[in-house]
Amino acid sequence: xxxxxxxxLLVEDEEINRVVARAVLRAAGVEAxxxxxxxxxxxxxxxxxxxxxxxxxxTDKQMPVMDGHEATRxxxxxxxxxxxxxxxxxxxxxxxxxxxxxxxxxxxPKPLTKEKLGCILSKFGLA
Amino acid sequence: MDYSNLRRQAASLKKGxxxxxxxDEQFRQVEDLQDEASPNFVEEVVVVFFKDSGRLxxxxxxxxxxxxxxxxxxxxxxxxxxxxxxxxxxxxxxNECMSFRDSCGQRNVEGCMGSFQKLKREHAxxxxxxxxxxxxxxxxxxxxxxxxxxx
Numbered sequence: 001x002x003x004x005x006x007x008x009l010l011v012e013d014e015e016i017n018r019v020v021a022r023a024v025l026r027a028a029g030v031e032a033x034x035x036x037x038x039x040x041x042x043x044x045x046x047x048x049x050x051x052x053x054x055x056x057x058x059t060d061k062q063m064p065v066m067d068g069h070e071a072t073r074x075x076x077x078x079x080x081x082x083x084x085x086x087x088x089x090x091x092x093x094x095x096x097x098x099x100x101x102x103x104x105x106x107x108x109p110k111p112l113t114k115e116k117l118g119c120i121l122s123k124f125g126l127a
Numbered sequence: 128m129d130y131s132n133l134r135r136q137a138a139s140l141k142k143g144x145x146x147x148x149x150x151d152e153q154f155r156q157v158e159d160l161q162d163e164a165s166p167n168f169v170e171e172v173v174v175v176f177f178k179d180s181g182r183l184x185x186x187x188x189x190x191x192x193x194x195x196x197x198x199x200x201x202x203x204x205x206x207x208x209x210x211x212x213x214x215x216x217x218x219x220x221x222n223e224c225m226s227f228r229d230s231c232g233q234r235n236v237e238g239c240m241g242s243f244q245k246l247k248r249e250h251a252x253x254x255x256x257x258x259x260x261x262x263x264x265x266x267x268x269x270x271x272x273x274x275x276x277x278x
Contacts (some may be wrong), residue, residue, distance in 0.1 A: 020172060023165065
């Protein structure tokens with residue numbers, strides 16, 4: 001039986017960060033959708049509620065239109081329990097706590113690497 | 128043409144970039160993502176980086192000339208640039224970004240201006256060295272290598 005591929009939503013506005021993260025996800029054999037801001041992320045998650053839900057959401061903090069904190073809050077308000085991991089260059093304890101308070105499950109400092117992704121996938125039983 | 132000599136020159140140039148602190152371990156992580164499916168991945172990432180960073184530096188330069196001083200805007204631009212630098216391992220640039228943000232936090236205009244000038248110099252040096260590096264790789268590669276992307 002074929003193992004179902006993990007589906008990840010990558011939420012990141014900066015192209016360079018998307019390019020690198022996309023390659024990391026591809027190397028891990030993960031299917032990835034992308035959203036360039038929090039509002040688009042919320043829309044994509046809403047479209048997939050129920051069957052076909054994402055297995056993992058990786059989100060940046062600072063983005064236009066809607067930031068990662070607000071996107072996380074809105075996704076949780078929908079009743080979505082998909083693991084959400086913040087991946088941000090702002091990694092002060094206050095930044096981390098703000099994400100956790102919004103409903104994120106974990107925080108990882110940028111940039112995303114193979115090793116960091118491996119840790120995330122293992123932590124949430126997706127490896 | 129002595130291809131092995133060109134490869135040696137490229138390797139030496141790259142080693143210098145690491146030894147002088149222009150690049151850090153993250154660049155090796157990016158190199159590790161290059162494979163047969165994406166044979167020019169590293170160069171493509173570097174092209175995107177310089178497009179992004181060039182835009183952010185231009186935006187910041189314009190913002191620095193405006194009154195009243197908008198430290199929040201300055202910091203936001205520099206935070207984006209710092210993130211980009213982190214993605215490719217542009218270590219010296221990243222350090223200047225952090226120095227700039229420290230000065231922003233202290234509302235230190237002179238500190239910000241000084242860091243910004245250093246950042247622009249580091250950006251120019253890194254761009255020139257990486258251009259040379261990829262040019263050597265292209266020359267050292269097999270005949271009929273891909274055409275040069277604009278950086």
